Amino acid sequence: MDLEKKKTFNNFAARKGLRSTRQRDIILDAFLSTHQHVSVEELYLKIKTTHPGIGNATVYRTLKLFVEAGLAREMLLHDGQTRYEHITAGEHHDHLVCTGCNSIIEFENETIEQLQNEIAMRHGFLIRSHKLEIYGLCSACRG
Template identity: 50%
Template sequence: MPETRDDWEERLKEYLSANDLRLTRQRHLIAEAFFETDGHPNIDELYLRVRRRAPHIGQATVYRTLRLLVDSGLAASSRFGGAATRYEASDEDSHHDHMICTECGSITEFNNEAIERLQEEVARKHGFAMHSHKMELYGLCRKCSEREPGSPEPPKEAR
């Protein structure tokens, strides 16, 4: 994730300028709302957050701005288990993987150096020049796995 507000603003301005685009007030507000969001919002969740600040901004504008953030390398998109596309701030210096709860939808980021080394070793053994990878583990989070059988289902969370 960009270190500070100045970091993402500067990188976004550079990207937009290189593509003959401007950092409009709407784009800035949407990017600001995105970088202030913890977790992995989908388009609807970010749109609701933006609408609280600026009711005049449409969902299409939010979507187009998210595409610009992804294209600029400031954000990454993922579809966990075929659900709605979720977005997160890109962090070029820190790789992480995800655990997705199939009950409540929570997403937990993790990094394990032993797993990373093992993946590199497997790729090397097969003569595969790995450029990147992503790992997604699906199952029940601690809260859902500890829930009593027959108790009401927790609300779907988006993280």
């Protein structure tokens, strides 16, 4: 799977006329190794321990390229923090976002998906994509 994503990004970069760089490869590997929604700062801190020559601005610009290439999705949270998550073809999930601790819980619900499709059909609307983010307090913050 990661090899496919690397190939997708390299093809995207070539189409844009961007040369392949070791820094982008390192950032892509670090991003693909994350299994949570990550901010630029969190990814930068993960990378800088082993690659101190890669700056925060490079991580930021590279994450933007991942979004443009269709490998990542941006989530702007209520606190102004942008987080990034992997996009996997054919996979969809929604999010519960805690306004207390900023934790993000992913969930899938077929009833919600069906209801969205029914509403779109009633209005003659073709859904290309969608996102659902529900904001509130997680059980830890409520306790």
